[in-house]
Amino acid sequence: MTKVRTRFAPSPTGFLHIGGLRTALYAYALAKHDGGDFILRIEDTDQKRQVEGATQALQETLKKFGLIWDEFYVQSERQEKGIYKKAAEKLVKEGHAFYCQCKPKNAKDEGFSNELRDPCRDKGLTSGAIKLRVPDGKIVSYTDFVHKKEISWNTDTVYDATLLKSDGFPTYHLAVAVDDLDMKVTHILRGHDWLPSTPIHLLVFDYIGEKRPEIGHVTDILSAETGKKLSKRRDSVFVEKFLEQGYLPEALLNFVMLLGWAPKDNRELFTLPEFVEHFDINGFQEANPRFLTDKLDWFNGHYIRQKSDEELLDLLKSFIPENADEEKLKRVIPLIKDRIKKLSDFESFAGFFFEKETVDLKLFGKNYKKHLEKALDAIEKSIPLDQVPKDNNFKVGDFFMDLRIAVTGSKFTPPINESIEILGKEETLSRLRRVI
RNA sequence: GGCCCCAUCGUCUAGCGGUCUAGGACACCAGGUUCUCAUCCUGGUAACUUGGGUUCGAGUCCCAAUGGGGUCACCA
Numbered sequence: 001m002t003k004v005r006t007r008f009a010p011s012p013t014g015f016l017h018i019g020g021l022r023t024a025l026y027a028y029a030l031a032k033h034d035g036g037d038f039i040l041r042i043e044d045t046d047q048k049r050q051v052e053g054a055t056q057a058l059q060e061t062l063k064k065f066g067l068i069w070d071e072f073y074v075q076s077e078r079q080e081k082g083i084y085k086k087a088a089e090k091l092v093k094e095g096h097a098f099y100c101q102c103k104p105k106n107a108k109d110e111g112f113s114n115e116l117r118d119p120c121r122d123k124g125l126t127s128g129a130i131k132l133r134v135p136d137g138k139i140v141s142y143t144d145f146v147h148k149k150e151i152s153w154n155t156d157t158v159y160d161a162t163l164l165k166s167d168g169f170p171t172y173h174l175a176v177a178v179d180d181l182d183m184k185v186t187h188i189l190r191g192h193d194w195l196p197s198t199p200i201h202l203l204v205f206d207y208i209g210e211k212r213p214e215i216g217h218v219t220d221i222l223s224a225e226t227g228k229k230l231s232k233r234r235d236s237v238f239v240e241k242f243l244e245q246g247y248l249p250e251a252l253l254n255f256v257m258l259l260g261w262a263p264k265d266n267r268e269l270f271t272l273p274e275f276v277e278h279f280d281i282n283g284f285q286e287a288n289p290r291f292l293t294d295k296l297d298w299f300n301g302h303y304i305r306q307k308s309d310e311e312l313l314d315l316l317k318s319f320i321p322e323n324a325d326e327e328k329l330k331r332v333i334p335l336i337k338d339r340i341k342k343l344s345d346f347e348s349f350a351g352f353f354f355e356k357e358t359v360d361l362k363l364f365g366k367n368y369k370k371h372l373e374k375a376l377d378a379i380e381k382s383i384p385l386d387q388v389p390k391d392n393n394f395k396v397g398d399f400f401m402d403l404r405i406a407v408t409g410s411k412f413t414p415p416i417n418e419s420i421e422i423l424g425k426e427e428t429l430s431r432l433r434r435v436i
Numbered sequence: 437g438g439c440c441c442c443a444u445c446g447u448c449u450a451g452c453g454g455u456c457u458a459g460g461a462c463a464c465c466a467g468g469u470u471c472u473c474a475u476c477c478u479g480g481u482a483a484c485u486u487g488g489g490u491u492c493g494a495g496u497c498c499c500a501a502u503g504g505g506g507u508c509a510c511c512a
Contacts, residue, residue, distance in 0.1 A: 013512080046511055171509090196507040268448090268462090337475090341474095385471090396471060398471090401472060405472095
């Protein structure tokens with residue numbers, strides 16, 4: 001039994017897509033579950049789409065999730081060695097490809113034709129781009145390990161795809177086959193959007209190597225709003241953005257994991273090592289899921305509550321005022337831990353500890369002045385608040401609510417007694433006096 | 437339009453011919469704990485797209501229709 005080797009092969013065009021994170025996670029687990037290798041390969045063969053620093057950012061993000069690769073490759077570096085060109089030329093020599101000097105087609109162009117067979121295929125040219133000579137009337141098929149079934153095409157529906165561009169760079173179709181063979185990848189796991197071009201890859205694999213890798217296509221993630229594939233323009237899809245909002249990597253990972261995969265026992269909570277341990281290749285989902293973040297919020301709250309106060313203090317660093325007193329923070333954290341769903345919620349629940357919030361008088365009940373005076377008096381004399389004198393229509397709940405509003409400016413806050421204790425007597429008194 | 441994939445509660449899903457009057461989780465609703473909000477605990481509403489087969493028996497197998505998605509570049 002050969003060792004399982006998988007790869008994640010993004011193109012460095014920007015931030016990490018949420019679907020990319022999921023594909024990387026599955027590829028990682030697929031390899032690691034069997035003690036295999038996980039490869040990171042940067043697919044930067046389109047020079048026009050390069051984004052400065054994207055590769056490094058991608059690596060940083062992957063590391064935050066614990067998706068550590070065993071090997072690292074960059075296609076443009078491999079291209080410089082001429083390996084793709086050599087492969088393409090070999091295909092021409094063997095009659096499986098041909099040179100073409102047509103003007104590149106573009107689906108958006110005027111007069112675009114869907115002609116499958118290229119006019120240059122029998123011209124015998126000796127330079128230009130190199131295209132695949134797709135055979136007529138053949139059936140190509142493979143067994144998809146996500147769908148667990150054979151999928152096939154008649155080559156009469158497959159077009160003569162470009163393998164090597166006129167700038168000498170390979171297209172994805174060539175590079176993927178050359179690299180996966182070279183790197184001895186055993187399982188290709190990629191998005192469902194690649195399924196339609198699979199027959200091209202199947203042909204190339206068969207022409208340049210003896211044995212092709214297993215291939216599986218994970219579902220596309222659909223937008224909750226539109227029901228269509230997630231769009232970078234409309235939907236929030238970038239992992240880095242979620243991190244900025246205060247989602248924890250373990251929550252994001254756990255959420256995304258269950259969008260396209262499920263265990264037999266329907267367990268929901270998995271850390272990365274647990275997922276690797278329980279991973280089962282038969283657990284892949286075949287129907288496209290919708291990206292609703294309700295459950296992500298729940299996971300995030302769960303993982304926040306799993307953290308120790310010390311860990312939370314550290315995580316909260318980028319969500320709190322710069323000059324915040326650390327001792328005070330340490331006392332506040334246990335009070336908000338059960339209340340926040342995202343780290344960024346800290347501000348709305350605990351902001352009042354660090355600055356005086358303005359108070360909207362409309363929030364108060366009708367007896368608020370009386371309530372606040374009682375509170376003021378009790379605090380000045382250091383009498384516990386639940387022992388304030390209660391006259392006729394005194395309602396404990398109303399009393400505490402008015403006090404809460406006066407001190408915090410909000411109706412939804414941590415317990416008021418503890419909060420006052422942290423704020424201190426003087427600060428609390430001054431907050432009460434300003435609204436009486 | 438051609439080609440391809442898919443179809444169980446609002447959402448993520450379990451189910452791989454009888455144990456399904458279909459289970460879990462999130463969300464939602466109700467109740468309990470409680471000075472608010474939350475956490476936590478109880479309970480509840482809610483789904484097999486339709487039509488044909490196969491079979492003693494179908495959510496589970498087959499076919500079709502319908503619906504949804506993807507893709508048709510010298511982009512990945």
